[in-house]
Amino acid sequence: NAGVTQTPKFRVLKTGQSMTLLCAQDMNHEYMYWYRQDPGMGLRLIHYSVGEGTTAKGEVPDGYNVSRLKKQNFLLGLESAAPSQTSVYFCASSYLRIGGYTFGSGTRLTVV
């Protein structure tokens, strides 16, 4: 079972460039989430989705956009990358609204 797959695993961007992080899950989960992890800050929720075609803002949504056109995919976009967006990004999915998440392996993004 693949579970939750994130691509790419590593990326270096220049300030102002754009990119899309892809999260794919094969567990038919309704709920999907994007978190960022920064040293000393734990994981903070960027955006989440409670089903296909829906998205909502989390704790730190500024500078990011998301889309959930297909149930299995949750895309995180950076329109104009900034050094402050250097982070490790984790995607997660869950079957129940309240329950343990299945996390992807993370994407390490560096913006220079």
Add this chain to the structure above:
Amino acid sequence: AQKVTQAQTEISVVEKEDVTLDCVYETRDTTYYLFWYKQPPSGELVFLIRRNSFDEQNEISGRYSWNFQKSTSSFNFTITASQVVDSAVYFCALSEASNYGGSQGNLIFGKGTKLSVKP
């Protein structure tokens, strides 16, 4: 608002010592869930336990045990006879059942405790 506090930023122990990781949470919900995740040096997040607010029984799984006390809003994690492989960052997290501010179900994480177990 919900909040999770892990006051211990880093802990260092010698192998075979017992170690307790503290977690204090804040919520106004009566139904909520608490979690612990482990993040080893390889970076992935590993689910350890989920506990709902109505179940205050302590739980033991091998060398791991969890102490949930609603009276002190704490959900502490103890590793008995620690091993080098226990070295990791451990996160405590909270999920509320009610939809205060639209955050129903979202996992709120503490900042983590880095545990180093030395041989």
